Amino acid sequence: MNEETSIGRVISSLVEKNYNVIVVDDFSTDKTAGIARTCGATVLCNIKNLGAWRSTQAGIRYAHKLDADVVITMDADGQHNDTDLQTMIDAYAKGADVVIGSCTSRGSAGRHVAWRLFKLLNGLKVNDITSGFRLYNREAIHVLVSRQATMLEYQCVGILLMLRNLRLKIVEVPVKMHERTDGISRIFYSWGSVFYYLAYSGLLSVSKAFPVKKYAYLNKIKH
Structure with a gap:
C-alpha cells in the first residue's frame, strides 16, 4: 500500500x-x-x-491457482534483500516446509520483549516472529489458502502457530534487513494498533498453544 x-x-x-x-x-x-x-x-x-495478512493471502491464493511449488513473501518497501532468496531456497531444498528470513537485531526493545512473552506462552521456536520475509512450500501454501487462515488478522503469531500445530517444519535463516526509509508500519502505526496487536497475539498464544491433528485438519481444508 x-x-x-x-x-x-x-x-x-x-x-x-x-x-x-x-x-x-x-x-x-x-x-x-x-x-x-x-x-x-x-x-x-x-x-x-484488506490489511497486510489478507492481502498477502490473496497473493498466495493466486500463486496456488498457478500451481506454484514455492511462494516467497516479502515487503515492497525495500527492507528485504533479494540476495537472501537463494539462502531461503537452499533451506527449503534441505526439507523445510517454511523458511523465515530472520533478523533479530531489528526492532525496538519493546518488540523484543513482546517476542519473548509470546514464545513463552505459545512455545514457538521462532526468533523473528514478525518477519514477513518467508518461503512456503506446497503443503504450507495449501494451509494458508484455507478459510481458517482467512480468519486471522496477522501473518505472525497466528499463522506460525497454525503451521507449527500441523507439524510443518519451520526453519529460520539469518538475513539482513534495511531500515524503512518511507511510509509506516502496517501493524505498529499507532499506540492503539500496538495494544490491539499485543492483546490479539497474546490471546492467540494462549488459545492456540496446543497441537491439533494434522491430517484430520488438512482433510477438512481439502473438502
Missing part, C-alpha cells in the same frame, strides 16, 4: 533474476499499481483495504 517510492526498484531487481512477481495492491492511493505493472509484475488490486 502506497509504496511508489520503492516498489519499482524491488520488482525490477527480482525480474532481472527471473522470479515471477505478484504484487497485491491493497487499495493504494498513489502510483504503486501502475509502477508495479510497468516493471513486469502481475498486479492484483483490492477493491478495498
Whole structure:
C-alpha cells in the first residue's frame, strides 16, 4: 500500500533474476499499481483495504491457482534483500516446509520483549516472529489458502502457530534487513494498533498453544 517510492526498484531487481512477481495492491492511493505493472509484475488490486495478512493471502491464493511449488513473501518497501532468496531456497531444498528470513537485531526493545512473552506462552521456536520475509512450500501454501487462515488478522503469531500445530517444519535463516526509509508500519502505526496487536497475539498464544491433528485438519481444508 502506497509504496511508489520503492516498489519499482524491488520488482525490477527480482525480474532481472527471473522470479515471477505478484504484487497485491491493497487499495493504494498513489502510483504503486501502475509502477508495479510497468516493471513486469502481475498486479492484483483490492477493491478495498484488506490489511497486510489478507492481502498477502490473496497473493498466495493466486500463486496456488498457478500451481506454484514455492511462494516467497516479502515487503515492497525495500527492507528485504533479494540476495537472501537463494539462502531461503537452499533451506527449503534441505526439507523445510517454511523458511523465515530472520533478523533479530531489528526492532525496538519493546518488540523484543513482546517476542519473548509470546514464545513463552505459545512455545514457538521462532526468533523473528514478525518477519514477513518467508518461503512456503506446497503443503504450507495449501494451509494458508484455507478459510481458517482467512480468519486471522496477522501473518505472525497466528499463522506460525497454525503451521507449527500441523507439524510443518519451520526453519529460520539469518538475513539482513534495511531500515524503512518511507511510509509506516502496517501493524505498529499507532499506540492503539500496538495494544490491539499485543492483546490479539497474546490471546492467540494462549488459545492456540496446543497441537491439533494434522491430517484430520488438512482433510477438512481439502473438502
